[in-house]
Structures are given as structure tokens and as C-alpha cells.
Amino acid sequence: MATRRIPMLSLEAAKVAAEGAQEKAKQMGMDFNIALVDGTMQLLHFVRMPNAKLTSIQISIDKAFTAAGHRSPTSAYQNKVFLPGGPAFGIHNSNGGRFMIIGGGIPIEVDGVTVGAIGVSTGTPAQDIECATAGVEAVNAFVKRKSGSKL
Structure with missing residues (x-):
């Protein structure tokens, strides 16, 4: 077979994730990208909440980019392997400087397949992760409700 079908996150599911992340942000009393x-x-899909840091716009996009491309949370890169002297030091300069090693990017998986990712930025890495996790959980709940439907 010369081609294959790859499941992809739909715009509808992306909006569900963004809404879930925004709800968590409101509970936290913060605004995020x-x-x-x-x-x-x-x-x-992209949402900039009113008081989110303008300098974090591209960071949130790049966190999602990294999480989808490596099918791994960006928080996985916060260890000594990626610090100066580590065997993967400098990886953050790859992909035109878009590779993020700061927590807040999480892949979105459906049936074990990475269909997309969410990236959140403005808070601390722990706050970004908390907000992003809420977005992933919202998509998981959406998929369960739609069971069998296309993403």
C-alpha cells in the first residue's frame, strides 16, 4: 500500500480541548495562551485569554508542536539529559528553535495514536501542565461521548 490513513484531531475536538483548558484556567484564576x-x-486552534503573556503566544504553539512531533509531553525533557553537559544538550535549538523543553505541551492520544497536542503557556511549568492536562481530559471525555465518531 502506498498510502495510509492517519487519525487527526478535528477542529471540533480542538475547541473542546481549548474550552477544557480555559475552564481550568478560570478555576486557577489565571489567563493562558x-x-x-x-x-x-x-x-x-489557538486561544489567547485576555491577560495571557504576549511573549508566551509562540511558546504555547511550540510546546504543542514538540509534544505532537515527539509524541511525548514537553515536561519529559526537563532532566539532566537536556541540560548543559547532557547528551542531548542543545536539542532546544533544533527545528528552527521550536523544540520546547519546558512543561506545558501534552500529546493527545486516541486509541494509542497521537492525533494532536495541546500547548499551554503563561504560568509556571506546573501551572501550564495543569491547564494543558484539563484540555486533554476534555478531549478524552469528548471521545467517550462520541464513541465511534470521527475526531
């Missing part, structure tokens, strides 16, 4: 990419790392 929230980016959703599809499985090919292309921006699908």
Missing part, C-alpha cells in the same frame, strides 16, 4: 495542533504539528 492555549494552542492545539494536529498530528502533523500544524496549528489547528
Whole structure:
């Protein structure tokens, strides 16, 4: 077979993730930049809450880009392997400087397949992760409700 079908995050599901992340942000009393990419790392949906840091816009997009491209949370890169002297030091300069090693990017998986990712930025890495996790959980609940439907 010369081609294959790859499940992708839909715009509808991306909006569900953004809404879930925004709800968590409101509970936290913070505003965030929230980016959703599809499985090919292309921006699908973006929300900038009113008081989110302007300098965090691209960071949120790049966190989603990294999480989708490596099918791993960006928080996985916060260890000594990626610090000066570590065997992967400098990886953050790859992909035109878009590779993020700061927590807040989480892949979105459906049936074990990475269909996209969410990237959140403005708070601390722990706050960004908390908000992003709420977005992933919202998509998981959406998929369960739609069971059998296309993403």
C-alpha cells in the first residue's frame, strides 16, 4: 500500500480541548495562551485569554508542536539529559528553535495514536501542565461521548 490513513484531531475536538483548558484556567484564576495542533504539528486552534503573556503566544504553539512531533509531553525533557553537559544538550535549538523543553505541551492520544497536542503557556511549568492536562481530559471525555465518531 502506498498510502495510509492517519487519525487527526478535528477542529471540533480542538475547541473542546481549548474550552477544557480555559475552564481550568478560570478555576486557577489565571489567563493562558492555549494552542492545539494536529498530528502533523500544524496549528489547528489557538486561544489567547485576555491577560495571557504576549511573549508566551509562540511558546504555547511550540510546546504543542514538540509534544505532537515527539509524541511525548514537553515536561519529559526537563532532566539532566537536556541540560548543559547532557547528551542531548542543545536539542532546544533544533527545528528552527521550536523544540520546547519546558512543561506545558501534552500529546493527545486516541486509541494509542497521537492525533494532536495541546500547548499551554503563561504560568509556571506546573501551572501550564495543569491547564494543558484539563484540555486533554476534555478531549478524552469528548471521545467517550462520541464513541465511534470521527475526531
